[in-house]
Amino acid sequence: MPRVAVVGAGSWGTTVAALASAAADTVLWARRSELADEINAVHTNSSYLPGFDLPVALRATADLAEAVGAADVVVMGVPSHGFREIAAAAARDVRPGVPVVSLAKGLEQGTQMRMTEVAAAELVGHPVGVLTGPNLATEILAGQPAASVVAFVDQAVATELQELLSGPTLRIYTNPDVVGCELAGVVKNVIAIAAGMCDGMGFGDNSKATLITRGLAEMARLGIAMGGEAATFAGLAGMGDLIATCASARSRNNSVGRALGQGQAIGDIVAAMNMVAEGVKSSPSVLELANRHAVEMPIVEQVAAVCSGTTDARTALARLMSRASKSEFH
């Protein structure tokens, strides 16, 4: 039986660990020992997945070395701001050559590195890739039919993970385009903030669909400039994840956008949240990548301005609409 370590017991990390525990000996690392104890004793994660029962087979620990030391696969479910530190700590105990899968959908602030780049720097010699797609944790845990993408350059590793994570209600596809899949996940959180602003200001389905369509176009422009494949952005990791996130009232990034659209201040919104909305932090980093690759990203630009407090949502959306007089495909 393969042994899986999932590092990080947030809603998605816990969900992936719960799925993996059906076919593998799975350990979930939680930073707080109280949370590890709760998962072991009563099989719930009331902080991040209230109301859900976790599989009895899923074990948790607050000891990182214990979690990763015996693992055949390490899944990194920590947000981007803590990713490098945890990856470096895990590196001391992970056995050589074990694949590392990132679940994080953000960039490292300052360096603008993708999480697989951070992982490759800290876990030298390990194959690194991502698990991504239209995957709202609570729907997957409720057993609703869904699909997801595992991206690794090495097809053999991807196939191994595909078998490990596939289940009766979750289909896993493989894709060799790590850059495209990973970047799509990062940018969609920024676009989801803009879509939430649209909702929060009371606009309807036309306006929001237009914004999502333009958002995917600018995501693909950056991704292709960075070496990603166009097909990735038209698939589940690109369009699929973007649509699910922009539609969902449960998405943190979408929620931040709605609050901004209703006129709340970014500082107040972030202070009131229990979880990280990656798009808030990554919007300036994505903009930095866009500048570096000479790609125009007008929606990301406005979201970054609103998230830094230099513009309000109303002004930002008005700018996007007035800009729209250019041709659709240029």
Next chain:
Amino acid sequence: MPRVAVVGAGSWGTTVAALASAAADTVLWARRSELADEINAVHTNSSYLPGFDLPVALRATADLAEAVGAADVVVMGVPSHGFREIAAAAARDVRPGVPVVSLAKGLEQGTQMRMTEVAAAELVGHPVGVLTGPNLATEILAGQPAASVVAFVDQAVATELQELLSGPTLRIYTNPDVVGCELAGVVKNVIAIAAGMCDGMGFGDNSKATLITRGLAEMARLGIAMGGEAATFAGLAGMGDLIATCASARSRNNSVGRALGQGQAIGDIVAAMNMVAEGVKSSPSVLELANRHAVEMPIVEQVAAVCSGTTDARTALARLMSRASKSEFH
């Protein structure tokens, strides 16, 4: 001042006529003289746009010859099943060379012809094209920001219509890809039925986003096989319109799908509707086009089966999900 005739006083025809009346002398043809009288006397269309006031400048008539005889542009806002008959009748009075814009998003049953093909056959020698995009009538009429696409092979005609229909809240783009834009509008109504089935069965945003993503892929496959451009399907006429329709509780096709997903019979649903849900009628026609062009369209296939009463929604969705084990991009 240019003179515009809009033929058909349903919700979208009336909305386009209301927009055009700001910049052009506009006449709206209604089949029922009571509706024409209501529009002229009290400036409302209570059958199709209850609660909205129409511009005082918008005139209506039940006399087709009067409506189209002096027009510089004819906009055809009739559903696909009545399109040829009305186009043939209009042809007797339309002046030579006047452009004809189709708003219909269906195919002719039996021939599987697109509405611009029907228009070209009945209005010989007229430039024909479409107006399409993420355009829920009531949101546009409420003045919400939106964008739309005018597709004509002749760029000069497209630019003329762009100027005529653009307004402070509606941006009009041009696209020379008539086949792609028109086919996208047809297929999206079929996919919207499938998305509605997903909603009706209680599935969430993951499942629906996955279905929409796959739906766009099969729409693009057929469109490209028929001579359309890939970029069209990634833009407002393709992805934009699809997302808006699948998200909207106001979409007729989406509503039909929800009712099917809740277990209602297709005959009862159609009998209870005031307006035409184009996707119900066009699903077998789209499937016929797919077979003719040797393109796989699994979602359209299942929708056609449910709409013909040979399969129920639950079985159809189960078939789609089990089929999903193939690779994402093949």
